[in-house]
Amino acid sequence: xVGPRLGFIGLGAMGRPxxxxxxxxxxxxxxxxxxxxxAQPLVEAGATLCATPAELARRSDIVFxxxxxxxxxxxxxxxxxxxxxxxxPGALLIDMSTIAPGHARRLATRLTAQGVDxxxxxxxxxxxxxxxxxxxxxxxxxSTALERARPLxxxxxxxxxxxxxxxxxxxxxxxxQVVMVGFIAxxxxxxxxxxxAGADPARVCQALAGGSAGSRVLEVFGGRMAARDxxxxxxxxxxxxxxxxxxxxxxxLGVPLxxxxxxxxxxxxxxxxxxxxDDTSSLLRVLEGHDRGAR
Amino acid sequence: MKIGFIGLGIMGRPxxxxxxxxGHAVTVWTRRAESMRPLLDAGASAxxxxxxxxxxxxxxxxxxxxxxxxxxxxxxxxxxxxxxxxGLVAVDMSTILPAAARDIxxxxxAQGVDxxxxxxxxxxxxxxxxxxxxMVGGSEAAFAKARPAFDCMGQNIxxxxxxxxxxxxxxxxQIVTxxxxxxxxxxxxxxxxxxxxxxxxxEALLGGFAYSKILENHGQRMLDRNFKPGFxxxxxxxxxxxxxxxxxxxxxxxxxxxxxxxxxxxxVGTGLGEEDSIAVLKLLERLxxxxx
Numbered sequence: 001x002v003g004p005r006l007g008f009i010g011l012g013a014m015g016r017p018x019x020x021x022x023x024x025x026x027x028x029x030x031x032x033x034x035x036x037x038x039a040q041p042l043v044e045a046g047a048t049l050c051a052t053p054a055e056l057a058r059r060s061d062i063v064f065x066x067x068x069x070x071x072x073x074x075x076x077x078x079x080x081x082x083x084x085x086x087x088x089p090g091a092l093l094i095d096m097s098t099i100a101p102g103h104a105r106r107l108a109t110r111l112t113a114q115g116v117d118x119x120x121x122x123x124x125x126x127x128x129x130x131x132x133x134x135x136x137x138x139x140x141x142x143s144t145a146l147e148r149a150r151p152l153x154x155x156x157x158x159x160x161x162x163x164x165x166x167x168x169x170x171x172x173x174x175x176x177q178v179v180m181v182g183f184i185a186x187x188x189x190x191x192x193x194x195x196x197a198g199a200d201p202a203r204v205c206q207a208l209a210g211g212s213a214g215s216r217v218l219e220v221f222g223g224r225m226a227a228r229d230x231x232x233x234x235x236x237x238x239x240x241x242x243x244x245x246x247x248x249x250x251x252x253l254g255v256p257l258x259x260x261x262x263x264x265x266x267x268x269x270x271x272x273x274x275x276x277x278d279d280t281s282s283l284l285r286v287l288e289g290h291d292r293g294a295r
Numbered sequence: 296m297k298i299g300f301i302g303l304g305i306m307g308r309p310x311x312x313x314x315x316x317x318g319h320a321v322t323v324w325t326r327r328a329e330s331m332r333p334l335l336d337a338g339a340s341a342x343x344x345x346x347x348x349x350x351x352x353x354x355x356x357x358x359x360x361x362x363x364x365x366x367x368x369x370x371x372x373x374x375x376x377x378x379x380x381x382g383l384v385a386v387d388m389s390t391i392l393p394a395a396a397r398d399i400x401x402x403x404x405a406q407g408v409d410x411x412x413x414x415x416x417x418x419x420x421x422x423x424x425x426x427x428x429x430m431v432g433g434s435e436a437a438f439a440k441a442r443p444a445f446d447c448m449g450q451n452i453x454x455x456x457x458x459x460x461x462x463x464x465x466x467x468x469q470i471v472t473x474x475x476x477x478x479x480x481x482x483x484x485x486x487x488x489x490x491x492x493x494x495x496x497x498e499a500l501l502g503g504f505a506y507s508k509i510l511e512n513h514g515q516r517m518l519d520r521n522f523k524p525g526f527x528x529x530x531x532x533x534x535x536x537x538x539x540x541x542x543x544x545x546x547x548x549x550x551x552x553x554x555x556x557x558x559x560x561x562x563v564g565t566g567l568g569e570e571d572s573i574a575v576l577k578l579l580e581r582l583x584x585x586x587x
Contacts, residue, residue, distance in 0.1 A: 240543075243543070244540070244543050247539065247543075248536075250557070250560055251532065251536045251539075251556070251560055253560075253564065254532075254560050254561070254562075254563035254564030254565075254568070255560055255561075255564050256557040256558065256560045256561035256564065257557055257560070258553075258554055258557040258558075261539075261553035261554060261556060261557045262550055262553055262554070264539075264543070264553060265542070265548045265549055265550045265553050266548070268542055268543060268545075268546050268547055268548050268549070269546070269548035270546075271546035272545075272546035272547065272548065
């Protein structure tokens with residue numbers, strides 16, 4: 001075993017391959033999961049299963065969390081038997097979940113008070129990026145902490161940017177979602193128009209890819225829309241959750257986001273039709289739903 | 296009836312004064328003791344805490360800024376729940392998230408206190424003139440008990456439904472007024488930029504299906520360029536945030552409200568937050584290449 005002892009909590013579609021990359025790098029890795037079965041593949045690959053987050057923290061120098069909401073992070077950190085009870089002074093906590101920037105700052109303050117460093121390091125790239133270790137990682141926190149974690153980040157992603165102080169990684173992630181989901185909504189509208197006007201959406205996608213409208217979203221999500229493959233991908237409920245965060249920031253700061261406000265409403269409509277577990281490309285089906293109503 | 300009143304701001308002060316005028320024995324509490332002065336001069340008594348107030352009244356009313364304040368005065372250590380008279384009805388007339396109102400109602404109920412959410416519409420003018428619209432959620436029995444207090448403060452008093460229903464009605468009210476103000480501002484700006492007298496356009500529209508109180512009252516204030524609040528933009532922004540949060544939780548598509556909420560964000564961000572919400576006209580003028 002080499003280097004720092006690592007811990008990882010949150011072994012979902014993103015977390016599991018990420019933890020696997022760390023383990024494959026030769027690090028000692030402790031894991032904890034609410035449902036032990038989730039951890040099984042990693043345990044078989046050599047990870048140590050812990051009974052509680054506190055136990056995991058006691059045997060780790062650097063702990064990663066990759067869970068769904070701010071409340072989940074709060075729970076594994078400061079809930080009963082939480083990480084906070086086991087993290088020693090000098091330890092480093094890296095939260096890679098997507099949560100509100102203000103929440104990340106509050107957690108950092110609380111951990112700093114007990115001598116623990118924190119980085120907020122949300123990612124973009126989805127399960128595919130996690131599997132291929134090509135994630136974009138957006139980091140907020142102290143440079144010294146980032147330098148400590150850099151070799152680990154390098155095993156998880158391709159782009160690593162130190163955006164700024166605590167919370168800055170989450171700000172960048174919110175901006176990422178504004179652009180990405182805004183693009184998905186735009187591509188859905190374009191292909192909906194194409195279809196209604198009698199043009200083949202796949203051909204339109206192909207044509208657009210060569211010009212100024214070319215983007216990764218057009219390629220990936222446009223492709224899914226054209227193929228009518230709406231299985232996740234990125235579960236739309238996660239983007240929906242992220243919009244509550246970013247629109248909350250806009251409200252708090254007095255920043256108008258008129259286009260994002262509309263995208264948010266389309267996501268609400270998608271949730272209402274029970275599409276939360278589908279890929280966000282199913283925003284196309286929300287638009288098609290309007291037509292059905294009109295007929 | 297013995298009535299307690301917590302929160303004596305722009306709205307709360309005239310509302311409490313109207314309760315005194317109505318012949319009720321009013322006890323007040325506020326965070327800053329000097330805010331109580333006008334009420335004490337009018338014959339109200341002061342309490343040392345919300346708990347002390349709750350000990351001596353039949354109905355305890357709060358009129359504060361937001362949900363955490365309501366929680367504090369109702370459920371805090373020195374809150375209404377700490378030492379209340381048996382049978383006390385707690386009434387919150389602030390505008391808060393319906394889900395928060397339901398939560399507070401359930402927690403108070405568990406401690407034997409009946410709760411009504413009873414937000415109002417009508418602004419400072421309505422509060423002074425005792426012509427507020429009051430939208431009430433909660434039990435029939437609690438509503439009947441608080442009714443004499445409502446009668447002193449408002450005119451259009453509707454028991455909308457169960458817990459939280461008053462706040463739902465208020466959120467719906469803010470959708471209509473928020474979108475309405477924005478719509479009237481767009482129409483008058485449209486007229487002006489087309490070189491047509493907006494006053495004449497307003498007058499013409501008043502006779503048709505575009506008639507509304509907002510076109511009449513807010514429209515006139517836009518023409519007068521009287522941006523003094525009234526109802527401050529930052530408060531309407533707060534209320535639209537309640538609307539949009541509720542829509543998010545329920546999976547509701549509110550595209551028009553969403554635009555309106557963003558316009559209010561822009562107002563707060565560009566320093567118009569302390570002006571009346573009709574100052575959205577200034578924002579539209581700026582966006583259309585004009586000046587204030």
